[in-house]
Amino acid sequence: MDRTTPAIPSLFLSAKAARTHEQPISYLIAYALANPDLINLAAGLVDDETLPADECLTITQKLFSDKPRARRALQYDTTLGLRPLRHALLKHIEALESKPASAMNLSADDILITTGSQQALYLIGDALLNPGDIVIAPNPSYFVYTGTLTSLGATILPTHTDENGLDPDALDQLLSDLAQRNQLPRVKLIYLTSYYDNPTGLTLSADRRPRLLEIAKKYSQHHRILILEDAAYRELRYDGPALPSIKSYDQTNQYTILTQTFSKPFAPGLKTGYTALPPDLMNAVLQQKGNHDFGSANLCQQILLEALESGAYAHHVQLLQHSYRAKRDTMLEALNSAFCTLHSALTWTRPHGGLYIWLTLPDNTDTSRPSPLFHSALTHGVLYVPGDYCFQPHPTTGHLPKNHLRLSFGQVPKQKIPPGIHRLAEAIREHLR
Amino acid sequence: MDRTTPAIPSLFLSAKAARTHEQPISYLIAYALANPDLINLAAGLVDDETLPADECLTITQKLFSDKPRARRALQYDTTLGLRPLRHALLKHIEALESKPASAMNLSADDILITTGSQQALYLIGDALLNPGDIVIAPNPSYFVYTGTLTSLGATILPTHTDENGLDPDALDQLLSDLAQRNQLPRVKLIYLTSYYDNPTGLTLSADRRPRLLEIAKKYSQHHRILILEDAAYRELRYDGPALPSIKSYDQTNQYTILTQTFSKPFAPGLKTGYTALPPDLMNAVLQQKGNHDFGSANLCQQILLEALESGAYAHHVQLLQHSYRAKRDTMLEALNSAFCTLHSALTWTRPHGGLYIWLTLPDNTDTSRPSPLFHSALTHGVLYVPGDYCFQPHPTTGHLPKNHLRLSFGQVPKQKIPPGIHRLAEAIREHLR
Numbered sequence: 001m002d003r004t005t006p007a008i009p010s011l012f013l014s015a016k017a018a019r020t021h022e023q024p025i026s027y028l029i030a031y032a033l034a035n036p037d038l039i040n041l042a043a044g045l046v047d048d049e050t051l052p053a054d055e056c057l058t059i060t061q062k063l064f065s066d067k068p069r070a071r072r073a074l075q076y077d078t079t080l081g082l083r084p085l086r087h088a089l090l091k092h093i094e095a096l097e098s099k100p101a102s103a104m105n106l107s108a109d110d111i112l113i114t115t116g117s118q119q120a121l122y123l124i125g126d127a128l129l130n131p132g133d134i135v136i137a138p139n140p141s142y143f144v145y146t147g148t149l150t151s152l153g154a155t156i157l158p159t160h161t162d163e164n165g166l167d168p169d170a171l172d173q174l175l176s177d178l179a180q181r182n183q184l185p186r187v188k189l190i191y192l193t194s195y196y197d198n199p200t201g202l203t204l205s206a207d208r209r210p211r212l213l214e215i216a217k218k219y220s221q222h223h224r225i226l227i228l229e230d231a232a233y234r235e236l237r238y239d240g241p242a243l244p245s246i247k248s249y250d251q252t253n254q255y256t257i258l259t260q261t262f263s264k265p266f267a268p269g270l271k272t273g274y275t276a277l278p279p280d281l282m283n284a285v286l287q288q289k290g291n292h293d294f295g296s297a298n299l300c301q302q303i304l305l306e307a308l309e310s311g312a313y314a315h316h317v318q319l320l321q322h323s324y325r326a327k328r329d330t331m332l333e334a335l336n337s338a339f340c341t342l343h344s345a346l347t348w349t350r351p352h353g354g355l356y357i358w359l360t361l362p363d364n365t366d367t368s369r370p371s372p373l374f375h376s377a378l379t380h381g382v383l384y385v386p387g388d389y390c391f392q393p394h395p396t397t398g399h400l401p402k403n404h405l406r407l408s409f410g411q412v413p414k415q416k417i418p419p420g421i422h423r424l425a426e427a428i429r430e431h432l433r
Numbered sequence: 434m435d436r437t438t439p440a441i442p443s444l445f446l447s448a449k450a451a452r453t454h455e456q457p458i459s460y461l462i463a464y465a466l467a468n469p470d471l472i473n474l475a476a477g478l479v480d481d482e483t484l485p486a487d488e489c490l491t492i493t494q495k496l497f498s499d500k501p502r503a504r505r506a507l508q509y510d511t512t513l514g515l516r517p518l519r520h521a522l523l524k525h526i527e528a529l530e531s532k533p534a535s536a537m538n539l540s541a542d543d544i545l546i547t548t549g550s551q552q553a554l555y556l557i558g559d560a561l562l563n564p565g566d567i568v569i570a571p572n573p574s575y576f577v578y579t580g581t582l583t584s585l586g587a588t589i590l591p592t593h594t595d596e597n598g599l600d601p602d603a604l605d606q607l608l609s610d611l612a613q614r615n616q617l618p619r620v621k622l623i624y625l626t627s628y629y630d631n632p633t634g635l636t637l638s639a640d641r642r643p644r645l646l647e648i649a650k651k652y653s654q655h656h657r658i659l660i661l662e663d664a665a666y667r668e669l670r671y672d673g674p675a676l677p678s679i680k681s682y683d684q685t686n687q688y689t690i691l692t693q694t695f696s697k698p699f700a701p702g703l704k705t706g707y708t709a710l711p712p713d714l715m716n717a718v719l720q721q722k723g724n725h726d727f728g729s730a731n732l733c734q735q736i737l738l739e740a741l742e743s744g745a746y747a748h749h750v751q752l753l754q755h756s757y758r759a760k761r762d763t764m765l766e767a768l769n770s771a772f773c774t775l776h777s778a779l780t781w782t783r784p785h786g787g788l789y790i791w792l793t794l795p796d797n798t799d800t801s802r803p804s805p806l807f808h809s810a811l812t813h814g815v816l817y818v819p820g821d822y823c824f825q826p827h828p829t830t831g832h833l834p835k836n837h838l839r840l841s842f843g844q845v846p847k848q849k850i851p852p853g854i855h856r857l858a859e860a861i862r863e864h865l866r
Contacts (some may be wrong), residue, residue, distance in 0.1 A: 223442050292553055
C-alpha cells in the first residue's frame with residue numbers, strides 16, 4: 001500500500017441505494033448538451049418560446065409590491081400546501097371534470113401540493129410499498145416512474161395495452177390469476193397515464209375509465225387496491241373530447257389518486273404539482289412529506305395562485321394548446337412525407353394531446369441504445385428515446401420489445417421538426433434496406 | 434353490516450409508513466394558529482418583518498424582464514441544481530471558511546441544491562441507512578431530523594453534550610464500545626448542528642471540530658463513518674468568532690457532509706438548501722433525488738443566484754444579524770429580569786447566533802406537553818417547545834430528561850418578547866412555589 005495515499009474505506013450504502021440506478025435518460029440529456037447541432041426529438045421538455053415570462057413578470061411585480069403578501073410568499077407555509085391554492089385547485093378540478101367536488105367527495109384538504117407531480121408519485125410509493133409488493137402498469141409505461149418503483153423494491157407487472165390504453169379485460173385476468181395464487185395481498189397500485197400517455201401519446205378511452213375503477217374495487221377484498229392516475233398531460237389537449245378522469249367516477253374518494261402538474265401546462269421551473277387522494281392515504285403521504293421537506297417552495301405556490309385567479313393560467317393553456325397543436329401537426333406531416341414509401345413497415349400514433357408520438361418499426365428491428373440504428377440516428381444528427389426503456393420484460397419469457405421509439409415535439413423548435421424527421425427517416429431507411 | 438355503506442377495506446401501508454409519525458411540533462403549530470393572542474415562543478420560524486420583499490421585487494423584475502433569462506428560470510434544470518448557483522455557492526463556502534475550495538478538495542459538482550436543507554438530510558439518510566443502522570447524535574438534538582431518522586428505521590444513539598457541543602471523549606468511548614461489541618458496521622453517521630444549535634443555541638467549540646473528524650476517521654476501519662454537519666444557522670451570527678466548519682478540516686472531501694440553507698439567512702419561502710458532500714455519496718444521493726423530484730424549483734435557484742451576485746444576499750444577512758441580535762438581547766434581558774429571584778433554580782444558554790435559547794429547570798420539574806406547567810403556560814398565554822421532544826431516552830435506563838424547554842426569538846415580534854417571558858415566568862413561579 002502506498003504510504004502517502006492510504007486506501008479509503010468505502011461507503012456502506014443502503015439496500016435502497018443499491019436498488020437505485022441512474023435514470024437511462026441521463027445519457028441522452030448529456031449527449032444532447034454536448035452536441036448542440038443535434039436535433040433533439042428525445043427531450044420530454046416543454047417549449048422554451050412559450051414559457052410564461054411576461055405573465056410571471058406581471059405576477060411577481062404584483063405579489064412583491066404588496067408587502068403583507070410578499071411576506072407570506074417568503075415565509076414557510078404548511079406541508080400540505082398553501083390553503084387558497086388548494087381551494088383554487090379544487091375549483092379547477094371541478095371545471096375539468098364538469099362535476100361538483102361533492103360528487104367526488106373531495107375537499108381542499110384532500111389536495112396535496114408537491115415539488116412537481118414526480119414527488120407525489122414518489123411519496124405514494126413510499127407510503128404504500130414494501131420490497132416485493134406489486135404495482136400493475138401498462139406496457140409500455142412512463143420509465144422514470146417505473147425506475148422509481150424498482151428503487152422502492154416493487155415488482156412491476158406489465159399489462160396488455162392497446163390503442164385505447166390499458167386493457168380492462170387483461171387487468172381483470174391478471175388480478176384473477178394473482179388471486180388464485182394468493183398474491184393479491186402484494187398488489188398495492190395500478191399505475192397509468194390516462195391522457196396522452198408518455199411514451200405512446202395514447203389516451204385511455206372513455207368507457208374504460210369507470211371499468212378500471214370497478215375492477216380495482218372488485219379485487220379490493222381484504223385491502224384496498226388503488227388506481228394511481230397520472231394526468232400530467234391532461235390540459236395539453238389539441239383535439240378530441242375532454243374526458244373525465246378515472247377519479248371523477250370514484251364517488252367516495254377511496255380508490256383513486258389523481259396527480260396533475262403545472263410543469264407541462266404552465267412552467268416546469270416552478271416545479272409544482274398537485275394530487276387529489278383518499279384521506280387515509282393523504283395522512284400517510286403527508287407524514288412522509290413532513291420528513292422529506294415539510295412543504296414545497298411557497299413562493300412558487302403563491303405565483304401559481306395568482307396565475308389561476310387572474311386568468312393568466314387559463315389564457316396560457318390556450319396559447320400552449322395552439323402552439324403544440326401546430327407542432328404535433330408538423331411532426332405528423334413530416335412523418336407522413338418521410339415514410340410514404342415505408343408505410344407498410346412503420347406505424348405511429350396520432351395523439352390528441354401531450355408531447356409524444358410513438359413509432360413502431362418491424363418486429364425484428366432494434367432501436368435500443370447499443371443498436372446500429374440508434375448509432376446511425378446520432379450520425380445523422382437526430383436523437384430519440386429508445387422504446388425498450390419503457391417496457392418491462394415479459395414475466396415468463398423475459399421478452400423485451402425493441403422495435404419502438406419515442407419522439408417528442410415538446411422542446412424542439414417547430415422549424416427543426418421536418419429536418420429532424422428527415423434525418424431519422426434516412427437512418428431508418430438505411431437500416432431497413 | 435349496513436347495506437348502504439359497506440365496510441371499506443383498509444389500506445396496506447408500507448413498513449416505513451408504520452414507522453413514520455406526525456412531527457410533535459404539529460400540535461404546537463395548530464394550537465398557535467387557533468389562539469392568535471398567544472405569545473408564541475415555540476415557533477422556529479423566521480421574522481416576518483425582515484423577509485426580503487423589496488429585494489425579491491428588484492430581483493424578479495430584473496430576471497423576468499430579460500427574456501432568455503426568464504425562460505431559463507421557467508424551464509427544467511438538472512437534478513444536481515443550477516450550475517452558476519453551485520459555482521457561486523462554492524465561492525460563498527470559500528469565504529465562510531477563509532480557505533480555497535482546493536484545500537477541501539471541493540468543486541461546484543460536489544454541491545447539491547435541495548428543497549431546503551431538510552431534503553438533503555432526508556436523502557442522505559435514505560442513501561445510507563438500512564433499518565437497524567446506527568446514527569450517533571448529541572442529546573438533545575434537532576427533533577425533526579431524529580423523527581426522520583426513526584422513520585428510516587435508524588437507531589439513534591445519544592452522546593454526552595456540554596456547553597461546547599458534542600463531547601469528543603464521549604464519542605470516542607461510544608465508538609470504542611460499539612467496536613468491542615462488533616457493532617461498528619451498523620454505524621453510518623454522526624449527526625450534529627455545529628453552529629447555534631437547535632434546540633440549545635450552543636456552538637461546537639473550535640478545538641472539537643478537527644477532533645471529531647479524527648475520531649470519525651479512526652473508527653472508519655472497514656467502511657467510512659461520515660459526519661453530517663447541519664449548519665442551518667451558521668450565518669445568523671451575532672457575536673463571537675466565525676468558526677470554520679468541521680468540513681473545512683476534511684482535506685480530501687471524504688468524511689464530512691456540510692448542509693446549509695437559504696431559509697434562515699434569506700427566505701424560507703424559496704425553500705432552497707445546499708450541501709457539500711463526498712463524490713461517492715453524491716452519486717448515491719443524486720440517484721435518490723432523481724426519483725424524488727429530478728430537481729428542486731429552478732425559479733427559486735435563479736432568484737438566489739441573482740441575490741448572491743448582486744450583493745443583496747450579503748446585505749440582507751447583515752440586516753438579519755442586526756435585527757436578531759437585538760431580539761436575542763431583549764430575550765436575555767427579559768429572562769434576567771423575570772427570573773432574578775429564581776436564579777439558583779434556573780439556567781439558560783446565551784447563544785452567539787441562531788434563533789434559540791434553552792432553559793433548564795430543576796431536575797424534578799416536568800415541562801412536557803401533558804404536564805401542569807405546560808398547561809399553566811398556555812393559560813398564561815405563552816407557548817414553548819417542551820424539551821423532552823429533543824431527547825432520546827437513555828439506551829439502558831430509559832431516562833428521558835423533562836426539565837428543559839426551548840424558547841425562540843425568531844418569529845415573535847420584539848415587543849412581545851418581554852411580556853412573553855413575563856407570562857412564562859409567572860407560570861414557572863407558580864409551579865416551583
